[in-house]
Amino acid sequence: DTGVSQNPRHKITKRGQNVTFRCDPISEHNRLYWYRQTLGQGPEFLTYFQNEAQLEKSRLLSDRFSAERPKGSFSTLEIQRTEQGDSAMYLCASSPDGQVNSPLHFGNGTRLTVT
């Protein structure tokens, strides 16, 4: 169990640019989640996958955001035409199954700064 891995750890970009983040979940975890955390707040749910299927998306996930998990392993989160309000920590988490009592295992996040 090597833990959830996220890359890059930090990303600074100019407004209007596109960015992509990667998440490698714990192997054999079939659930993968994306959360966004702004300073002083708890994580806010964005979306989650069961294997390669994206099963739920938050209203926070505007049409500039897209997430994929093409082979049911790693996932990418892309933000197009970034805005300053997108500056946040983007957290990925995985869990072994869909049981409601299964905790999430988080990565260390990607901190995005949009200038």
Place this chain on the structure above:
Amino acid sequence: AQSVAQPEDQVNVAEGNPLTVKCTYSVSGNPYLFWYVQYPNRGLQFLLKYITGDNLVKGSYGFEAEFNKSQTSFHLKKPSALVSDSALYFCAVRDDNYGQNFVFGPGTRLSVLP
């Protein structure tokens, strides 16, 4: 819909003293409650969970939490605080009526003073 409140932004406690970090929740179905800890520039680490059964749940690093259904609370406790416990603590709830989404509270910053 689910919601979580952590009424204290900051808790200060002296090393060796007991600590409590408060959490209240609102759900429509059965609650599944979790505590996580976050150190600077790191992700969240799972501490403990309440699913069913005993109202006192024991978790990692000597932490425990007490579930109180009538008060809809799930307070985190530790009998003797360490300076290394200083971090940001998040309470989270999952509602079996609302599928897979975890809802997190706003967090409480714990400072343990030597």
